[in-house]
Amino acid sequence: MTYKPYQPAPFKTDLPVMLPASVKSGAGFMPQIKPWHGLLLVGVCLMTSSISFAQADATRDGIFTVLWRWMPLLLQGFIFNLVISVCAMAVGTAVGAALGLGQISPNGILRRFCWFVTQFFRNAPWLVLLFFAMFLLPFQLKIGSVTIPLPDWLKAIVGLSLPVMANVSEIVRGAVTSLPSGQWEAAESLAYTRRQTLWLVILPQCIKRMLPPWMNLYAILTMATVLASIVGVSEVMTLTGQALAAEGGRTDLLAPFYSFVLLIFFIYCYPIARWTVHLEKKYAVKG
């Protein structure tokens, strides 16, 4: 006798609510990025390079030679992108956290002000904010006799930290309001002040709720740092353009160079995305 797995008899009912929940809900196919997708990028990089290689004439340097020659500079540029992203994230998180706490303040005026600032910067295109920071901030600050220069990259950090700030503000507000009100009431009835309740009871519980969206935001910010190339900051995109120009505008170099830039962003951002998913899953159960 062969083993037959247990299968429940088809259940007949007029009431849809009595039917077993369907395992497949929504789309059957859920696309998910796996590490090997990065190999696709490498593949594109190699393929475009070799196609270009075939077209190249023998008197000029090969694609890989050229790419190899510029790689240190490009990587330097990429590190500059990372510096901008980390700084903008730090500034945006600090100011945004304060703004988010302002949004839940019992003081109505402060609350409305913080809400307005948050909404304003959250609903503005990042590039426009970057342009504003670039062209509205002076190139140097004079405080008394001290002159502080404001280089372009510093202004880019300010410009990019504005949308980050607004998004962090919403993350903080969302996390705090997502906690059950019983936590506030329990702390209140134990004679905690509002400040103590917030710092000892509410925020410690919010940190893990805030972490995944915050990391997500960081990955988005990192990818947005290339916007700074438009306003002339010498980050990786600007340098790529300059390298291509220095090679005499060879069209066969375009695809390999930009594929290379894509690849280094992927290598950096993909682990962040994976880790975010991991954290979301981990914290989803406990709540």
Next chain:
Amino acid sequence: MSWTEDQPMVSIKNVHKSFGELEVLKGVSIDVMKGEVICIIGPSGSGKSTLIRCVNALNDIQEGSILVEGIEVNDKDLNKLELRKKVGMVFQQYNLFPHKTALENVMMAPIRVLKQNKAEVEQLARALIKKVRLEGKENNYPGELSGGQQQRVAIARSLAMKPDVMLFDEVTAALDPETVNEVLVTIKDLAEDGMTCILVTHEMGFAREVADHVYFTDRGVIVEHGKPDTFFDEAKDPRTKEFLSQIL
């Protein structure tokens, strides 16, 4: 105005409370003497939870007066912290702090709010956890405890503030039937130690056994009250009779 022990510890007089248009309490008066155990029973939506939430100012009232040891709760300049140091509260949903262990839950408020010495507080907290019969669970997080165990930690947490009055808001309503009893035993222990308690409950047997006085509320008013024996056996008001016949 000073309070002496011959006066009611909690004196609720003609309290009116509305949520918007809806009037939930329509003139409720209750006096609770020191050491007394009061049970408030009644159908859902009759305002019993709202009433005890008003006692520690979690809800404000529109009219009337609530005095807790001489402190007027219906006062714009009320020092809520002083009031809440005297009044402990336990909730239906336990509301333990999930990121702290059972022991830390009990210790936090005395250390942070009352600024007491940590070593002394720990000693007290361990004694309280023993008192609610949870020895060995000190280092467990609330998520690792059953509902009944969590509720007993919540009681210990409230007791750590050494309150004069304890409020219990349907504390067994969210529990599995088999764990209800362990919480009731804990409350009974407390009552026998002379703690002044105000309970909102659906446990009629428990109310009869423990309460000094039972109040029946319906639609925002107190319909009937009395000593438990008289109340349960010789209810006069038809609404009380109907409620008791449904629930007993």
